[in-house]
Amino acid sequence: MDPDKKVAVTDLSEQRWMRIERRLFERVAHGEADLSTPRSRVEASPRFRMAGALVLAGAVAAIGGGVAWRALTGPAAQAVVPSRIATESTGSHVSVGEATLDIAPQSVVAVSGDDMNGVTVTLEHGRVECEVPPRHGRPPFSVQAGAVSVRVVGTHFAVSREAATVDVNVQRGVVAVTANGQETAVHAGEQWPPAVMVAESAAPSAVPQMAPAAPSGNVAPMPSAAPASSSPPPSPRELYEAATRLEAARPDLAVAKYRALATKGGPWGTNALFAQGRLESERGHVGEARLLLEDYLARYPSGPNAGDARQLLSRLR
Amino acid sequence: MRQCGPTLTPVTFDVSIPTNTAVSSLRAASDLDLAKRCCAGEANAQRDLFRREKRRVHATLYRVLGNNTPEMDDLVQEAFLEIFRALHTFRGEAALGTWIDRVTVRVAYAHMRRPRSRVVALAVVPDAPSSDPSAEDRAMSRDALRRLYALLDRLEARQRIAWVLHVLEGRPIAEVAAVMEASVVATKVRLWRARIAIDGHARQDPALRDLVKTPATGEEE
Structure with missing residues (x-):
């Protein structure tokens, strides 16, 4: 029998492949593929593992073997599956049934439920981008971010949370956002809260309405706020990651941050210049995106994102 | 350009087709x-x-x-x-x-x-239109695969990999051994152990029988 017919491989979406490629080459650019990188346990081949095991076998076989065998074959299949994900500097991409979650760096989410009973994603901090296929009458897929709840029918959207400030950005479909008991439909291309409401919520007195649990004195500053003068200045990497987190909710601010970083040069400046061009193309600012990508290729013809830049440019043309 | 007419001149094309060996070397x-x-x-x-x-x-x-x-x-x-x-x-x-x-x-x-550290992995069941005559077949095939991988979950990792590469991907045992950096004998033992664990269930599950059938690779196991 043709093996392809036995197990037909479900290919990843083109968008997901692009994301994998982008992240892979960001990691390569940061030196993770260098030979000097500490060798992970992946590189220890099964044969070498076996050789190591044989050395120890004489001493531990009688007792340890049985225990280890049970540990490997028994309960592993029913291992408890944690559902809380805390990303560090690289972010993560996970699937929950048919839905996929793109969790930004420095974010914390918890997932509960299942496709049959409904899925709830709780965003504790950071940003999560969700792609949810149509539910076809199944229980809803929802995202809870503090006092704000986002119910999904079938769509692609992103939710960001910085302390009590929550943003929802819808790329496709419609979601229902519930806050303070009031439900609002947010359509493709729209964001919640609307710009007017964002300006109001920047005032400390307005914030407790969004999340009563957070006292107004402890509310984190809006991402645009400058860091306190006593704290050390953020590193280029932190600045880059901060800009990445802002992409969905405040693309203008993200572009400004990328631009500032790009002028400083260095590896993160290189990445920032490309990211600025990519973000502008995603926002439909074709002329600006082309200028930035051409600038990137002129300055870094063999840069880590040169291939991506050429591909994007060819699409923009 | 080659011309057609009453006086045909034989035309010879100098096309050398690379042999398999040449293609491999290239x-x-x-x-x-x-x-x-x-x-x-x-x-x-x-x-x-x-x-x-x-x-x-x-x-x-x-x-x-x-x-x-x-x-x-x-x-x-x-x-x-x-x-x-x-x-x-x-x-x-x-x-x-x-x-x-x-x-x-x-x-x-x-x-x-x-150690398992993934989020809740939910069953992926794409909705098939009910008017599609093959929808039922596809659903059965998906169920069979799900049962098969539930069985594979119980196998030791190397047995599982060897079995998948040989039975599902149809690779010869020698190639499985090379990919797994193991000897042919060790690979055969892994396959044999995996088969013992799987075949018993497959005998009672008609949908699994085709899936677990050993490919004809001309080898003796």
Whole structure:
């Protein structure tokens, strides 16, 4: 029998492949593929593992073997599956049934439920981008971010949370956002809260309405706020990651941050210049995106994102 | 241009068709060249390699693990990072694809040996239109695969990998042994143990019988 017919491989979406490629080459650019990188346990081949095991076998076989065998074959299949994900500097991409979650760096989410009973994603901090296929009458897929709840029918959207400030950005479909008991439909291309409401919520007195649990004195500053003068200045990497987190909710601010970083040069400046061009193309600012990508290729013809830049440019043309 | 008319002049085309050996040597030289360029840090070469082999890496991980597991993106990235790290050891003795399979299998193996840390993996059941006559067949086939991978979950990781590569991917035992960096005898033992665990269930489950049938590779196990 043709093996392809036995197990037909479900290919990843083109968008997901692009994301994998982008992240892979960001990691390569940061030196993770260098030979000097500490060798992970992946590189220890099964044969070498076996050789190591044989050395120890004489001493531990009688007792340890049985225990280890049970540990490997028994309960592993029913291992408890944690559902809380805390990303560090690289972010993560996970699937929950048919839905996929793109969790930004420095974010914390918890997932509960299942496709049959409904899925709830709780965003504790950071940003999560969700792609949810149509539910076809199944229980809803929802995202809870503090006092704000986002119910999904079938769509692609992103939710960001910085302390009590929550943003929802819808790329496709419609979601229902519930806050303070009031439900609002947010359509493709729209964001919640609307710009007017964002300006109001920047005032400390307005914030407790969004999340009563957070006292107004402890509310984190809006991402645009400058860091306190006593704290050390953020590193280029932190600045880059901060800009990445802002992409969905405040693309203008993200572009400004990328631009500032790009002028400083260095590896993160290189990445920032490309990211600025990519973000502008995603926002439909074709002329600006082309200028930035051409600038990137002129300055870094063999840069880590040169291939991506050429591909994007060819699409923009 | 060749002309048609009453006086036909024989035309000879000097087309030399490369033999299989010549094609293999060309491919080996091209693989080696690509590997060297990647090792030299050529970003374009690394990207070419990724784009050329990404689906191969994904398909191996998919068949070994049974689905687009939540960690699939990370695993594909991990596999390519390992490939880039280890490429300096590639000597062109085997096809680059086979060498890549070896690294991919190591990544899958390490993943299966890790304590489970994934989010709730829910059943993926795409909605099939009820008017589609093959929808029921597809649903049955999906169910069978799900039952099969539930059985594979109970196997030791190396037995599972050996069985998937041989039975589901149809690779000869010698190739499975090479990909798993094990001897042929050890591979046969793993396959035999996996088969004992799986065949008992397959006998009572008609939908599994076709799936677990050993491919005809002309080998004795």
